[in-house]
Amino acid sequence: MDASGRMQPADQEREADAPAGADFEEHPHGLLRRIHHFLHAHPPAVPAIVLVVAVAVFGAVVGDRFFHPFNLSLILQQVTIVGIVAVAQTLVILTAGIDLSVGAIMVLSSVVMGRLAVELGLPVSVAFTAGLAVGTLCGTINGLLVTLLRLPPFIVTLGTWNVFFALNLWYSRSETIRAAELEVTAPFLQLLGTSVDVLGARLTLGSLTMLALFALFWFVLRHTPFGRHVYAVGDDPEAARLSGIRVTRTLLAVYALAGLICAIAGWALIGRIGSVSPQAGYTTNLDSITAVVIGGTSLFGGRGAIVGTLFGALIVGVFRNGLALSGLDVLWQEFAVGVLIIAAVALDQWIRKVSA
Numbered sequence: 343m344d345a346s347g348r349m350q351p352a353d354q355e356r357e358a359d360a361p362a363g364a365d366f367e368e369h370p371h372g373l374l375r376r377i378h379h380f381l382h383a384h385p386p387a388v389p390a391i392v393l394v395v396a397v398a399v400f401g402a403v404v405g406d407r408f409f410h411p412f413n414l415s416l417i418l419q420q421v422t423i424v425g426i427v428a429v430a431q432t433l434v435i436l437t438a439g440i441d442l443s444v445g446a447i448m449v450l451s452s453v454v455m456g457r458l459a460v461e462l463g464l465p466v467s468v469a470f471t472a473g474l475a476v477g478t479l480c481g482t483i484n485g486l487l488v489t490l491l492r493l494p495p496f497i498v499t500l501g502t503w504n505v506f507f508a509l510n511l512w513y514s515r516s517e518t519i520r521a522a523e524l525e526v527t528a529p530f531l532q533l534l535g536t537s538v539d540v541l542g543a544r545l546t547l548g549s550l551t552m553l554a555l556f557a558l559f560w561f562v563l564r565h566t567p568f569g570r571h572v573y574a575v576g577d578d579p580e581a582a583r584l585s586g587i588r589v590t591r592t593l594l595a596v597y598a599l600a601g602l603i604c605a606i607a608g609w610a611l612i613g614r615i616g617s618v619s620p621q622a623g624y625t626t627n628l629d630s631i632t633a634v635v636i637g638g639t640s641l642f643g644g645r646g647a648i649v650g651t652l653f654g655a656l657i658v659g660v661f662r663n664g665l666a667l668s669g670l671d672v673l674w675q676e677f678a679v680g681v682l683i684i685a686a687v688a689l690d691q692w693i694r695k696v697s698a
Contacts, residue, residue: 386649392657393653400663411543418549420659420662424626426552426555426603428630428655430444430607430630432637432639432648434597436572437592437643439643440641443500446503446504447480448611451473451480452473455470455473460528466530475605477602484498503627511620532616533547533613551606556651563647629658633655636683665678
């Protein structure tokens with residue numbers, strides 16, 4: 343720069359070169375930020391990558407036994423019940439809630455179906471419909487307590503989990519309806535345990551029902567006004583209310599739907615174990631939350647995808663199956679699932695912080 347303050351050609355060249363150097367220095371930060379925004383916009387990306395890596399690793403370690411059609415179909419069958427309940431759990435968590443009673447609703451619905459059909463001799467269609475109605479009613483009760491009394495979903499569903507489980511034990515008298523009794527009086531209740539051949543793999547109708555529910559609610563959440571309302575309520579209920587969304591009605595619908603889906607899971611549970619047991623599925627509520635969290639749905643609501651939940655359920659199934667085939671104790675299977683949960687929640691917090 344000369345005495346008059348005008349920039350000399352050399353200075354102009356250095357000035358022109360400066361932005362390029364600055365861009366080069368900031369490039370790593372910009373790349374990382376783009377990755378963060380991509381993960382924020384596509385929640386299923388991380389569980390999809392984890393699932394592919396897990397399948398590749400266990401395939402390399404275990405060998406052909408892991409990729410055998412029977413083993414792959416077994417993994418799908420093992421995650422069927424948790425997967426169906428996880429569909430219900432995803433709907434609730436997307437609204438920034440949580441439902442700890444899903445397992446109790448599932449078992450209570452299955453007990454109602456079984457006892458009405460076998461012990462009271464009612465037509466199977468009536469017993470089945472009553473079971474679905476009981477599940478829907480239980481979900482509606484959760485929704486009413488959350489919306490009308492404005493109680494925290496965690497506390498509400500923790501309480502109703504105990505209530506529904508106690509009702510289940512009282513109504514069933516802690517007695518199991520055996521498979522032989524169902525086969526004679528109500529074989530329809532065992533229908534979802536029927537196996538069919540699909541592309542060389544042996545799948546149950548329960549597994550196909552689970553996949554159908556995921557496909558249905560993928561469409562509902564992505565392509566219907568109700569789905570957009572669910573995301574809006576979970577992201578910011580007050581803003582959703584000001585924009586004209588009926589928040590209370592949406593939450594009630596979500597909890598009622600969750601109860602209905604849990605009743606369907608109860609039907610699948612009967613097909614899976616062949617009998618009606620009041621003690622079955624005791625940990626399904628925690629397993630469903632595990633699938634949802636690992637699948638990338640935020641516990642804070644408003645962000646996630648139903649496809650990610652399917653990936654999350656499959657990840658848990660693949661890890662447990664692969665570790666079992668590797669000869670590791672059940673203890674380490676649970677250890678691995680616990681690590682996955684912590685990593686998934688930590689990743690969610692990280693993505694939310696950067697994207698904010």
